[in-house]
Amino acid sequence: MTTISDIENMIVRVGLGDRAAFSSLYDATGAKLFGVCLRILNNRHDAEDALQDVYVKIWKNADRYAANGYSPITWLITIARNLAIDRLRARKAPTSQIEDQPHLATSDPTPEMAVVQKSERARMDGCLDELDPAHATAVRGAYLNGDTYQELADHAGVPINTMRTWLRRSLKKLKDCLTR
Amino acid sequence: MAATKPEETQGLPDQMTQAGDQPQDDSALVAEYALHLLDAPARLAFERRLADDAALRSMLVEWDERLVAFADEIDPVTPGAHVKPALLVHLFEPQKRRFGFGLRAALAGLAIVALLLIVVVPQVWNTGGASTYLAEIVAEDRGLIVQAGYDPDRAKLTLDRTAGAAKLGRSLELWVIIDGVAAPVSLGVMPDERIASIDVPARLIPSMILATLAISDEPLGGSPTGAPTGDVLATGVVSSIVN
Numbered sequence: 001m002t003t004i005s006d007i008e009n010m011i012v013r014v015g016l017g018d019r020a021a022f023s024s025l026y027d028a029t030g031a032k033l034f035g036v037c038l039r040i041l042n043n044r045h046d047a048e049d050a051l052q053d054v055y056v057k058i059w060k061n062a063d064r065y066a067a068n069g070y071s072p073i074t075w076l077i078t079i080a081r082n083l084a085i086d087r088l089r090a091r092k093a094p095t096s097q098i099e100d101q102p103h104l105a106t107s108d109p110t111p112e113m114a115v116v117q118k119s120e121r122a123r124m125d126g127c128l129d130e131l132d133p134a135h136a137t138a139v140r141g142a143y144l145n146g147d148t149y150q151e152l153a154d155h156a157g158v159p160i161n162t163m164r165t166w167l168r169r170s171l172k173k174l175k176d177c178l179t180r
Numbered sequence: 181m182a183a184t185k186p187e188e189t190q191g192l193p194d195q196m197t198q199a200g201d202q203p204q205d206d207s208a209l210v211a212e213y214a215l216h217l218l219d220a221p222a223r224l225a226f227e228r229r230l231a232d233d234a235a236l237r238s239m240l241v242e243w244d245e246r247l248v249a250f251a252d253e254i255d256p257v258t259p260g261a262h263v264k265p266a267l268l269v270h271l272f273e274p275q276k277r278r279f280g281f282g283l284r285a286a287l288a289g290l291a292i293v294a295l296l297l298i299v300v301v302p303q304v305w306n307t308g309g310a311s312t313y314l315a316e317i318v319a320e321d322r323g324l325i326v327q328a329g330y331d332p333d334r335a336k337l338t339l340d341r342t343a344g345a346a347k348l349g350r351s352l353e354l355w356v357i358i359d360g361v362a363a364p365v366s367l368g369v370m371p372d373e374r375i376a377s378i379d380v381p382a383r384l385i386p387s388m389i390l391a392t393l394a395i396s397d398e399p400l401g402g403s404p405t406g407a408p409t410g411d412v413l414a415t416g417v418v419s420s421i422v423n
Binding site for chain 1: 263268
C-alpha cells in the first residue's frame with residue numbers, strides 16, 4: 001500500500017523536477033483526485049479536464065510544498081477540490097445529474113488511499129452530529145458539492161443571509177468541537 | 181513572518197458583537213474561503229491578504245486540514261486511460277501539443293501495420309544503478325515486443341526482444357523519431373541476439389529522451405535508403421526515469 005510518507009516523498013521529488021515521481025504520484029493519487037473532481041462536477045469529461053489542470057498545478061507548485069505546512073493528502077485534495085469548484089463556477093450550464101455513464105471503480109493497481117485517520121473521520125462525524133441537521137447538511141453540501149450560499153439557501157428554503165449565519169456559526173462550533 | 185495587527189483578527193474587545201461574529205471574524209472568513217463560499221471579489225481580496233499574512237495562511241491550513249475529513253467518503257474513480265498520456269505530453273512536450281498528429285505525419289509515408297504509443301510504468305531495470313530511461317516498443321497485436329533501456333551517461337540503448345523476431349530473410353531496423361525532426365533517424369539494424377545493446381551516436385544523446393522509438397521491417401541488412409522502407413511494426417516512447 002502506498003503510504004502517506006511515500007506520497008509525501010513523491011511530492012518532494014516532483015518539486016525537484018523528477019518526472020518519474022510525478023508519474024508515480026499520478027498513479028497513486030489520480031483515482032482519488034478524480035473522484036473529488038467527479039463529485040463536484042458530476043460530469044466525466046469536465047472532471048477529466050479538471051484532473052489535468054490539477055496535476056499541472058501539482059507539477060508547478062510541488063517545489064513549494066515543503067514550506068507550506070500541509071499534510072500531503074490534504075494538499076492534493078485541496079488543490080483538486082478548489083480547481084474543480086473554479087471550473088464548476090465557470091460552467092454556464094450546470095449539470096445537476098450525474099451522467100449516466102458507468103464509471104470504473106478503482107482497480108487493483110491503484111492503491112487504497114486513506115484521506116484521514118479513522119479517528120479524525122469519527123471526530124468530524126461526531127461534531128457534525130452536534131449541529132442542527134440542516135446546518136450539518138449545509139456544511140457537507142458546501143464541501144462535497146461545491147454549493148454556493150445561494151444554492152444552500154435554496155435547498156434549505158431559507159433566505160441567503162440566514163444561511164450565511166447558519167454556516168458561520170456552524171463552522172465556529174465545528175472548530176471548537178474539533179479542537180476540544 | 182508577517183505580523184498581523186491584533187484588532188484585525190480579534191475585533192475590538194469592548195465593541196458590541198453581532199451574533200457572535202465579530203471576535204472570530206477572520207476564523208469564519210478563513211473557513212468560508214476554505215469552503216469556497218466567498219464570492220469572487222471577496223475571494224480575490226482574501227487571496228491578496230494571504231500573500232502577505234503568514235498567520236492567515238496558517239489558519240487556512242488548519243481549516244483545510246479540518247475539512248479534508250469530508251473527502252474521506254469520496255470514492256476513488258479511475259480516470260480514462262487517455263488522461264495521463266495527454267497530461268505528460270502537455271507538461272513535457274508542449275511543442276507536440278498543437279500538432280496532436282505530428283507523430284502520424286512523420287510516419288505518414290510508411291505503410292503502418294501496427295502503431296501503438298505507450299508510456300510505460302517504471303520498471304526496475306538492472307543496469308548497475310545507472311539512471312535509465314525506459315521504452316516498451318510494442319506492436320499493437322503484441323507480436324513484437326522490445327523492452328529498451330536508455331542510459332544517457334553511457335550513450336547506450338539496451339534492448340531485450342521479449343517477443344517476436346525478424347521475418348525470414350529480412351531485418352528489423354530501429355529508428356528514433358525526434359520531435360521537430362521530420363524524418364526518423366536510424367539507430368541501426370536490431371542485433372540478432374535477444375538481449376543486446378547498441379551505442380547511441382553522440383549527436384542523438386539528448387534527443388532520445390521522450391523520443392519515440394520505432395521498429396520497421398526492412399530488407400536483410402537494413403534499409404538501403406536511410407529511411408524506413410518497410411512497415412513500421414512497433415513503437416514506444418523513451419520515458420520514465422529509474423534509478
